[in-house]
Amino acid sequence: MEDSYATSRDQADGHKALLELEKQFNKKARAATLSIQGSQIQALTGFIHMFEQYPYPVVINAAILKLADWFRLHNNSVKYYVYKVFKDASDLHLTKVINIEETVRRILPILGSNDPIARSISLRVLGCMSMIIAEKLDVQFAIIQRLELATDRNELEAAIWAGDQICARSNIFPSVIFSKVVDKLQDKQTPFEIKLRLVKIFRHMHQDIGMARQAKLTCLVLLEDPNTDSKLVIVTLRTLTLLLSQAVIDRKEQINRLLDYALNDQREDICYNVLYDLVLLGKNDIMFDETHIIRLLQMITTTKQRRIQQKAMQCAQTLIETHRKLIVRIIKSDVSLAVFMSYVEECERIMHHSIKQQHYTNMITSARLLYSILRIAFAHKVDENAMDVDMPVLSTLTALGHRVAETITQVDLKLIKEEKSITQSNRFRLRELLKIKADFCLLLEDWDCDATFKNTYTLLTDADDDTAGVLLPYLSTISKKCRKLTSWFPQEAIEELQKRINRPSVYVNLIRLLFRTTESNHKITTELVRLLHEFGSWDRGTECYLKNGWNLYLIGKEAGSCQWFELMHLIMKDLRKRVETEASYCWLSALSSLAQAEHSLSKKEASSNLYIQSMLDLKALRSFDQPRFDQIWFIQLRMEFIQAIERTKAIFTANMTSKKLARQMQTSAVMFRKIAFRYDFIAQAQFGIGKEVLNAIESYKLRALICEHAARTLMGSDQVFICVDPSLIPLITEPETAVPHRRVDTTGYLMHQSKQFLRKVTAWEELAHLESDDRRQICGQDLMHILDAILAEPLILPKSFFKNRKNVNIQLTTEPMLSEQKPITLQQDEDLVIKFEGLVQVNPHVKQLEKKIKKAVTVCFVTAEKILHLDDRIGVNMIFSEPAQMLQAENNQSLLIQPPTVYAANVRNSYFTYTGLLSLPKSKTRELLPKTKKEAWVNVFVKILDENSGIWSIGPLQWGKVIW
Template sequence: MSMSTARSFLSEACYGEQELDANSALMELDKGLRSVKLGEQCEAVVLFPKLFQKYPFPILINSAFLKLADIFRLGNNFLRLCVLKVTQQSEKHLEKILNVDEFVKRVFSVIHSNDPVARAITLRMLGSLASIIPDRKNAHHSIRQSLDSHDNVEVEAAIFAAASFSAQSKDFAVGICNKVSEMIQGLDTPVELKLKLIPMLQHMHHDAGLASSSRELLQHLVNSYPSTPMVIVTLHTFTQLAASSLIDIPKQLQLLLQYLKDDPRKAVKRLAINDLKLLAKKAPHLWIRENTQTLCECALTSPYNSLKLGMLSVLYFNNLTGCGSSISPRLTDLVKLAQECCYHSNLAVAAHGVIVLSNIAISCPEKDIVQLEQDTVLGVESLLMLCSQDSSPSAQATLKTALTSLVKLLKSRPHLSQSAVEFLLGQLHLSCDSSRVLMCHALAAIATHLPVLGEGMLGDLVDLYRGASHSSTDKQQELLVSLATVIFVASQSSLSAEVKTVIKQQLENVANGWTVYRIARQASRMGCHEFSSELYQSLRTRVASEHFYFWLNSLKEFSQAEQCLSPVEDGNYSGAMSAIAEALRSYQKGIASLTAASTPLSPLTFQCEFIKLRIDTLQALSQLICTCNSLKTSPPPAIATTIALTSGNDLQRCGRIAMQMKVCMDEFRSLAARYADLHQSSFDADYATLRNVELQQQSCLLVSHAIEALILDPQAASFQEYGNLGSVQTESEYERRMMSVFSRVLEEVEGLTQKHPPVSHLHTGCLCGAVIALLKVPLSFQRYFFQKLQSTSIKLALSPSPRTPSEPIPVQSSQQLTLKVEGVVQHGSTPGLFRKIQSVCLNVTSVLQSKTGPDYKVPLDTKTNEIEQQVEPHNDYFSIQFLLNFSILGTHTVTVEASVVDESGIEWKTGPKTTVSVKSLEDPYSQQLRHQQQQGATQPATQRGAYARF
């Protein structure tokens, strides 16, 4: 009964639960630990990692580990083994143990047992704790003693513990190195034990002398013990030591290449290749031309496909230096090897050959490589023809690799794109469904970077879609989505009626609801809003949850709103205002549905804020058109110039439109700031979504700059900071069109500013033209609006904490409060997909809510607290302390806000924000001193009153 209750606690609780639930779960597990049945005890022990995952704060983890230490001390060997496994699984929580001494004391008591198995488990336990007790001398001594044991189980455990402590402690590594060397070289040490002792030497990298002596020993072992297992273990330890010490990597490269070239044993060659791959990832800059040349010679002469594949993968990670400017690429062994492998019968070897050859073609200068480009394209095309009709996993993996290399090559060499696209379109008709999906992805990537090729694809793609699917298998559904995506990219947000009919007919015949939703989502991303609106409309009644209904209804309204803006024409200002009004009506309906679709687990924060900003932006654009039209209805008076000269305010000559324009400019700058805040709070968003938000922000800044340059302050307007926007590398059709609008608007504004003084119909016409140009670009709803691939959150805990949420923390005014902030970084299923947390920035501020005492003169710097510190999380945990001063009596609200800094040094306002109340009380001594001063002040006043009567 107790175990089922504990499981329910651990399965139903979430990260936002109160501390009481964590304590309750721990109590239920404690009942299991104290059970008389061994099975319930073991079950309780193995549930602890799940408890640590849900409640990862030190207080609970410390209590839990102390209970586990008691079980380890008093239980049998099986329970000890369970505790060991829990400790190894919870390695990142070990540093949160507060009572390390007590925990180690309970565990270490078992080392004195007469049972060698119990001692062995204890040694492994100590090795697992090496990160928090690296310099415990009693642990060091026990490990040394156990290395001399006659029990093999205990010796192996001692070796594990010694390796763990050597990695953490320099003192232990220096002290144990000689003993390990003696054991390895000793004649009485069995070979099996030597093979387990040798890997310990990879941790002897704490100083140059230790690393040098270990390397000499390994060199001696390689020469003295030529057996295959000994050579493999010694060489790998050699490589690990060199990778850690860094100074010996060139020597190690030569040693590995020597064994790869001269040793006939296949296992040794495979080990050398794996270690070369490790060093290629670790230090590609230390590879010289001779190393690459030797590797190519070995690959050219090797008869084994698996070894040739391994050598090609090393070259893939290595910094390719085979293309020198003085040597023709056609003459190098690297190019020769890649060209030979491109047509290899083994698909994996051919794929790696294509990767290496395309990398060479991309990295070499464009002159004198025409033949190399043709060879690369022919190699890719032959591999595509070979794999496109084979649906096996190996063929599909090879096809994906070849297509990725082709897309990279075409980005670097656009002149090869036309023939490559024609070849892919021809292969689409002959390939299997899984290959067609991959080819569609490649075509979409090519058309995105080279939109001029899109129109030529469209006819073949529509014909292919018309006969694409005759069944509802998963691959057929995936093919429908992929083909629709390529059609949307090729159409550039303007679908013809024929294309819509073909897609709808296929969707009605064989597509399921999820496929229709994915196609609608792609249509929203590519700006085909009319089509996506129809698809969302058809899906609304096919879902089983009202939240999903409201979500689809909101997407339908948003698509309809954007569709209202598509018929806007240049010069038709009243039509633009009507279109904006119609779009705003749909947007208001959509935001209501979107709010109804949100749940506590899925609050849709980004989506709501993005739509609110879009609504406010459309309202601001409409207001700007109204303001421009007011120049016709209310032009500046005839005496406006005289008024401007008299008042000294040059804006007065523009009449009332100047103040209205200033309001519009401030509104657009405010919108740009809000877009910047949205960008800064979207830490988990993909790059395309963030770029989309940036473009919205830049459009608002563009309009505000145009208002300032044309009307408010033409003399101070500067266009140099914007540079040449047309030369910016764009990643999507939406970005390309927006950048084109930016460039055109800036050119028009700059030309008007230099030729005509403000304000005239030319200036207002330019502003209205900029508004219409922005409205004519269909909005793109990017991936983060629909799907969250990365999830990162921070959970904070403050101490001291109040007994109840409404009760403030008491502190005396003459003392300072030490506020400890602990935090845990929580990740989703794919942590660090787009960016990783480098450090956490904590900002602590206090605000006085109410005073309880007299208003004394207090120094200004003691009235408020505002402190900011950065801390780097370790194993997703951080802790920091703040010293706060509350010299003013009363109730203060302390706010702790967290933000994160990524690896690029960019700060993201992720939150959370936590508040706690503090009540500043007067200490007894100050209170007594104040009373004495008050009494001393009243006595002279009484005496003066008595003398005044006489």
């Protein structure tokens, strides 16, 4: 509800901002010789900021019309700055323009002007508006006319650019402009620079196959002309690549054409750009085959130009990663394998030659290419359960991997020992080399990572701080495969920390490495607290840190992510004493209480009050900083799950009759199922949050379902019909795999543990022959073991838990506005016509999510009472998301006056709108007593539909009273 009022207030502020800009633009001119005032420039440049701050259709429409008026009435200097506004305006802003006709009517007449500069600027503005005027025939005719009549070069270039922009958006215009472009390209009088721009338009001619083929033939004529300049060859090949990839014709022919140019053309700039074209065409193209990979490797080994060789290796790596099956086919082929292996060995020689010449970039690129080949080959071996005996090439590739890793080791040792203080360029090279080496170390099964870790750590102890900063991330990566670190590394790390105390970045990274490689224990925690007191200049009098506060916070976050909860609690508790804002105090208090709760749980002490305190601190934080709800939800579900487990243990250990125990266990099963549903819901609210969080939530959901299944089946098959939840079936059917290392793959370890739990529960079916008491005793022991094991696992805190930002936020307004204080009043037999208008705001850090959002799904339902008092925040959101299902589950289905109505609207440039009809139920009482008024609550919730048809419950939720 607050969103609606805030939106109305923002719209009013937007109009005020527009009036201020207009006032500034119309400010009385002072004596000056310039054709535009400084105040006018300042006003015009303020429009984009206004669009960003007030992105509402009513504000943007008024502003665009005002700009169009100024464009029509003022001189070329004003026109130019208006054009810059249109150029900088995003599609998100332009898509909200409703008065398109009025805007175009103000701009088109300028094309009849005698001033070529004014006409050029007008064409540029029309090009900027292409997304909303692409199908307007008057605009298309005007651009064609200027393309034919323009004699001024600037105007002709502007006409070509505008035509290109319209072609990209229009379904009709490409066929209209096609013949004009062909005529100008074939005209010998057309300047070379104009041809360069014209030929690019062909990339949009893919909507009609016949036109696409004609465009292709025109391009080929240009390529076959021996007098064609290399720039035009590059542009024509790029245009052909883009055209054929969209038209889905002759792509294999184009791949071969590009490879012919790469192998046979002597012009370096053409070869370089052709390789980029291959990547554009080869990605996700099924026409790419083994011969193309072989020819690309041939180019790598035959070219003498280092720049081309490096680009070719990058191209080959990209295409090999995209078309992995091609490497598998080559390895299985007796014909291609020998040639392929000879080129691979040549790539290794190129790497050695690059080292001798100190061309480290080339050496790194070749090592990456070899790594991609080896990884795909080894992955195929695992997938197909193939043996080395069956594929002798694998042993050859393994030996190659060892040689590459050893070669890189020699190079990085040289870079480290060469200079006492490593230079910035060498630091970059060393970092890239170590990344590649880490990849090879983890890939090769028989590589001794423990020895490598120890040797590198020995180097680190003698290295300067800059070198240590490069080595630490590498050690963190290869530690995933180390199994002997606990015997020596913790004590060594503590000694090294004492040496690096004056270098905060190295200090923090070294502690991170310790956390990631070592299980938490009280002895090491005590040692680390002592060191941290020295690092943070601990003041015994005030009992707080005096410096390095931010670095200590980073250490505390890493401690939480690595499940060192005792240390996290101590750090956050002490840090909050020196914060400057109440929001920071609440945040650190919440983290401290959460960590203390987990530490108490590990010692089998009461923890519920600490979880509650953590949630209360987060709720207090909302009054300052508006954090995400899912942080509170994550803690709340953790507490509910623990309480359900403890309740179940208490029930089973109590002295009850079989019937009473069966009833109580069924109640516990319902609790576990509800918790699983709640985990499932908060996963749906995590759009774009990353696999780490989703995997953690999924693992807890499956554990809750396993507990439910165990509780239902404990008392035997005579109670109720028991079936396995579909989500658990993969745990039963998946083949047995090696146990993942707990510190390397925590969620993988939990999933493996869950498989063992489920198999133990399903094995109870084999105990049917036993007496009920004997069966219950055995099953009860198993259940207690499962519940204790779940409690023993610390909470997984994903890194995103510590980020106080929401990836996607939706601003929703409704017309009429939904309000509790001002109810909507309808006449007799009148339906509610409601308009939804929304803006999907994506956090700038994850801007790529914008393209994945396809639709906004608005759930609208009517209830007899206000929903918000029925349950906690998770429960309320679940009801708003799935009203019929959730109200029935809560035994409140009588509240739902009629089934929910769902409206779906396309999200275009982050904006959506939909006008729906909501029919309210007619009552018999109303027919008998016409003057009787009924009231109900209209509730609205927004979901988003992504490109894979996944539905995400983002919100917001709104509600308002209606009287009819």
